[in-house]
Amino acid sequence: MIKLENQLPLFVLDLLLGLQEDNPRQKGRVAELTPQFFDALMPTDEPLTKLDGNELEDSESRDQAEEFSDQGGLHCLDVFRQSLLRRSPERPLTSQRWSKSSTSIRSSTTVNFGERRQQLVHCVTELRGAGIKFKKRKTDRFWEITFDNGTLEIPRILIHDGTKSLLLNLVAFEQRHPNCSNYITSYAVFMDNLINSQQDVAYLQDHGIIEHWLGNDAEVADLFNRLCQEVAFDCTNSYLSSLSEDVNKHFNHKWNVWFASLKLKYFSNPWAVISLIAAGVLLLLTLLQTIYAVYGYHHPIR
Incomplete structure (x- = not known):
């Protein structure tokens, strides 16, 4: 039902539903039912009908469904995607995503910006080495990632057996329609x-x-690493491009790397802290003993 190649136009589904219920006026009805039908595929544990903790009224849901139809909602996958992105970033994306700098990217690859090459972001392990912290952001908008003062806040994402198919088809939809936004990609x-x-x-x-809910962590890593294979993507037209730039600036600051390395090596656990304090006290006592001995040699007590 979620596959892009299996989608039927909304108006066809509305007509079929009208025939079944003997009511030809069913415009927007399928669009209204779609988010509920695909709720089990949500990549978050918050239901679609909730927004900032408050349930939407039924009338608002119907208005939203009719709006999807009036604005040219193509099919169920399109409606479900619009429901996921019902509160997108305030700064709109440029419609045209294809450019000379578009390229196919994978994890740990680079993107061509004219004559210079820049990696989008480093992996979690490398970012931790630069002192970047990771924190769960409390929101049901799983794509709303922020970075502030060295902390990368990422909303919780729920990965189950249907997540791979869902994300693959959403990415494929955005690739198929280059004039739409590319939030999911x-x-x-x-x-x-x-x-x-x-x-x-x-x-x-x-x-x-x-x-x-997969077998192990390696399967999750493999899911994301295979998700964007052979995907044409212009990172300069991504809503996360400025955030990625800020992350890279923090990562490339040598002081952040040195301080993070010191913290991981000597302050990673209480025993390391105790050992460091003991070594400091021992060094201080040794220094005081040396000073006292030198002072006593030049100024003997008579």
């Missing part, structure tokens, strides 16, 4: 770069950012 590319190994997945899971 941008999110998939960003997560693809963040996750290189099962260790990255385990760390994000420990911080509540990822919850999965």
Whole structure:
């Protein structure tokens, strides 16, 4: 039902539903039912009908469904995607996503910006080495990622057996319609770069950012690493491009790397802190003993 190649136009489904219910005036009815029907595929554990913790009124849901139909909702997959992105980033994306800098990207690959090459973002393990922290953001909009003061806040995403098919078909829809926004593709590319190994997945899971029902963490890493294969994507037209730039600036600052390395090596656990304090006290006592000995040699007590 979620596959792009299996989609039927909304007006056809409305006509079929009208025949079944003996009521030809069914415009918007399928669009209204679609989010409820696909609710089990949601990549978050918050239901679609909730917005900032408040349930939408039924009338608002119907108005939204009619709006999808009036604005040219193509089919159920299109409606479900619009429902996912019902509150998109305030800054709109440029409609045309195809350009000379468009390229196919995968995790840990680079993108061509004219004559210079720049990696989108590094993986979780490398970002941690630069002192970047990861925190779960409390929102049901799974794609709404923020970065502030060295902390990358990522909403919780629920990964189950249907997640791969859902994301693949949403990315395929955005590839098929280059004039629509590319929020899902941008999110998939960003997560693809963040996750290189099962260790990255385990760390994000420990911080509540990822919850999965798959066999192991390696399967989750493989899911994201294969999600954007052969995908044409212009990162300069991504809603996460400025965020990626800020992350890279923080990563490339040498002081952040040195401080993070010091923290991981000497302040990673209480025993390391105690050992460091003991070594400091021992060094101080040794220094005081040396000073006292030198002072006593030059100024003997008579």
